[in-house]
Amino acid sequence: MTDRICVGAIAGAYGVKGELRIKSFCATPEDIENYTPLWSEDGSRQFALAILRPIKNGFSARIADVATKEDADALRGVNLYADRDQMPSLPDDEFYHADLIDLEVYDTGGVLLGRVKTVQNHGADDLLELQLAGTSATTFVPFTKAAVPTVDLSAGRIVADPPLGILPETDKG
Template identity: 35%
Template sequence: MTTAGRRVPVGRIVGLHGVQGWIKLESWTEPRTKIFDYHPWLLATVPDAVMEITGAKGRPQGKGLVAQLPGVDDRDAAAALVGSDIYVAREQLPPLGKDEYYWVDLEGLEVVTTEGAALGRVSHLFGTGANDVVVVRDGTRERLVPFIQGSYVRSVDLSGGRMVVDWDPEF
């Protein structure tokens, strides 16, 4: 499974700041200001419509972030972007260490048990605070498997498109 051409969500435009086209951001990067290090941004403004933005500048503001986008000079233009998700190309993300994965790289993997029973494919992941959870769907069922390597997740083969888990298929 290749990561080339994949987009990774890194934030969302959540509001307006002032009257000169500044926007409020929710950032999913760590640290949150890291979002400004990635260029270009790909804004998903409506389903299947993507706007490329290069040169976004911003800063922390209170508990959030504010940004100014090139070509967005007034409140009305900024308002049209509220709700847009911010993506970057997967290739822009830093390389990971052994047994580390970006969630986007796990999505779509075939999931099988250690005994070879097919459970479905990784739909998405979410964090719980204690650990991440893999959502596996097979068309009729949805299974939530804790992403704990060694215990439940026995192996991840990105190039082969497969994740092996120690999980009861009936659960």
């Protein structure tokens, strides 16, 4: 487990007076403001975020020392991380995406399928992108109870039962 969780990203400038366009990844989007301080991915920068108002696909916000559009644009693409101890506890069947990355994924027969590379969401359910074992290929498995019946964070493993057609066919003679 990581010490920090990605809770949002800076999407660039909003206007010309140093306001930022913020995308929140929190279940309650406004909560991003409560996780202070926020950090850059490498931990080298710290941010105190103040939401000004909702805008399309996010929030307009201020960060101290960002006074111009150029300052704001320079931060475009910076992911914002909160300390794990500030985050709420989750129910047993919910997980922070950061906790799923790099977990080994096995099928229901105990065969290693691969490792979780990323967790994606394109508007419906979450998808686990698996780096397939022994290859450079990836595939996506729906992160549903049917397709992923077991997530064991303490053992560092997931048991998956992917729908037919998700995994590449293997030649078994």
